[in-house]
Amino acid sequence: MEKAEAKRRIVLVPVPAQGHITPMMQLGKALNINDFSITVVEGQFNKVSSPSQHFPDFQFVTIPECLPESELERLGPLEFLLKLNKTSETSFTDCIRQLLLQQGNNIACIIYDEFMYFCGAAAKEFKIPSFVFSTSSATNQVSRYVLSKLNAEKFLIDMEDPIVQDKMVENLHPLRYKDLPTSGVGPLDILFELCREIVNKRTASGVIINTVSCLERSSLTRLQKELGIPVYPLGPLHLKSSAISGLLEEDRSCIEWLNKQKPRSVIYISLGSIVQMETKEVLEMAWGLSSSNQPFLWVIRPGSIKGSKWIESLPEEFSKMVSEKGYIVKWAPQIEVLGHPAVGGFWSHCGWNSTLESIVEGVPMICMPFDGEQKLNALCLESVWGIGFQLQGKVERGGVERALKRLIVEEEGADMRERALVLKEKVKASVRIGGSSYKALEDIVNYLETE
Numbered sequence: 250m251e252k253a254e255a256k257r258r259i260v261l262v263p264v265p266a267q268g269h270i271t272p273m274m275q276l277g278k279a280l281n282i283n284d285f286s287i288t289v290v291e292g293q294f295n296k297v298s299s300p301s302q303h304f305p306d307f308q309f310v311t312i313p314e315c316l317p318e319s320e321l322e323r324l325g326p327l328e329f330l331l332k333l334n335k336t337s338e339t340s341f342t343d344c345i346r347q348l349l350l351q352q353g354n355n356i357a358c359i360i361y362d363e364f365m366y367f368c369g370a371a372a373k374e375f376k377i378p379s380f381v382f383s384t385s386s387a388t389n390q391v392s393r394y395v396l397s398k399l400n401a402e403k404f405l406i407d408m409e410d411p412i413v414q415d416k417m418v419e420n421l422h423p424l425r426y427k428d429l430p431t432s433g434v435g436p437l438d439i440l441f442e443l444c445r446e447i448v449n450k451r452t453a454s455g456v457i458i459n460t461v462s463c464l465e466r467s468s469l470t471r472l473q474k475e476l477g478i479p480v481y482p483l484g485p486l487h488l489k490s491s492a493i494s495g496l497l498e499e500d501r502s503c504i505e506w507l508n509k510q511k512p513r514s515v516i517y518i519s520l521g522s523i524v525q526m527e528t529k530e531v532l533e534m535a536w537g538l539s540s541s542n543q544p545f546l547w548v549i550r551p552g553s554i555k556g557s558k559w560i561e562s563l564p565e566e567f568s569k570m571v572s573e574k575g576y577i578v579k580w581a582p583q584i585e586v587l588g589h590p591a592v593g594g595f596w597s598h599c600g601w602n603s604t605l606e607s608i609v610e611g612v613p614m615i616c617m618p619f620d621g622e623q624k625l626n627a628l629c630l631e632s633v634w635g636i637g638f639q640l641q642g643k644v645e646r647g648g649v650e651r652a653l654k655r656l657i658v659e660e661e662g663a664d665m666r667e668r669a670l671v672l673k674e675k676v677k678a679s680v681r682i683g684g685s686s687y688k689a690l691e692d693i694v695n696y697l698e699t700e
């Protein structure tokens with residue numbers, strides 16, 4: 250009997266963080282459906298959970314971690330990434346050499362997260378095509394270009410000048426210089442160095458972005474021009490595949506609770522997988538939620554309140570405030586929650602995945618961004634798409650109550666919901682046959698089949 254021809258293999262290299270692993274694994278599933286075998290290369294921590302259950306057809310390979318998880322805490326995320334890239338090149342190259350021997354040179358390409366740019370060297374050495382995968386918006390990447398061309402020290406001096414602060418970034422309406430993603434991410438000189446590295450290391454065949462062209466047309470055009478290699482906006486990836494790879498277990502009891510609530514009455518609150526808050530802020534949120542009298546579903550991740558394991562150290566008044574109208578979970582099935590008819594709004598930190606997931610369900614948002622990239626997303630939600638607004642200033646109970654009324658009860662919120670529903674349809678159309686995201690995936694598959 251003739252031996253079936255082996256499928257071509259794609260090697261995926263995610264960043265070990267929830268917001269990066271999830272879309273990478275969704276991309277892997279989408280490519281697997283298109284007849285490619287998948288190998289995921291991981292470090293020693295934050296590995297994909299229950300891989301044999303969720304991804305039975307994938308191969309998982311661990312490379313020796315040059316940096317332990319404790320270094321992440323010590324160095325902070327930016328410096329950690331810089332160091333990780335400096336120390337991982339050799340072990341990754343060895344890993345690819347092994348895989349090539351195992352697979353009889355049958356590797357179609359390496360797709361690596363843009364922050365894992367050390368992978369470019371192995372791709373070059375073994376002449377394997379590579380793609381950079383970005384899990385943030387195209388606008389964020391263009392702003393990284395702008396940053397990579399600026400001088401960190403001079404930038405700080407210039408930013409003292411209100412005229413510079415309010416200057417529009419060329420071709421990036423409505424971004425002003427003060428909106429560039431520099432705040433809350435760590436030391437500026439390290440950010441600038443990382444931006445330059447990410448931008449310089451583009452030896453790839455193309456850049457795959459988890460975005461949709463109808464959301465970011467002008468940024469995508471500008472990015473394509475800056476990069477000089479093809480850009481593939483093929484998101485939202487969760488619409489292409491429902492790959493589950495949560496680092497935390499989902500508490501599905503909240504769906505039963507949502508089933509008992511009135512249509513579009515509930516505010517869903519989640520600040521993603523990384524953000525941390527002060528106890529004082531959490532209490533102000535609770536006061537505002539309680540006095541708004543709106544039902545709410547609140548994800549409080551273990552470790553997300555500084556100095557507490559979970560909510561055990563919060564004063565008794567907290568339980569009283571939340572018990573009447575609220576429901577708290579440690580981790581929710583977010584996509585299902587956003588699609589539930591009882592949910593009327595999403596109070597979010599505006600991570601890019603959460604932003605896309607909310608748009609896909611047509612849910613308007615209260616934006617509470619923490620760091621630079623989230624601020625860009627919030628700016629787009631408010632000023633470009635008109636489907637959310639920012640919570641201004643410090644978190645305080647009066648502002649919270651007012652924001653909830655604006656979004657859930659008042660006409661302004663209803664208008665945002667209407668716009669969100671229009672956007673939802675456009676975005677959903679992009680993944681159907683002939684849509685822009687559908688075509689982008691088709692283009693990548695065609696490229697790999699003919700390489």
Ligand code: UDP
Binds near residue numbers: 604
């Ligand atoms: N998420 C989830 N359950 C939760 C909270 C978040 O499944 O209770 C998922 C959410 O659906 C999204 C990811 O975690 O896919 C968060 O990614 P995002 O880019 O929004 O933020 P980050 O965690 O990277 O700050």
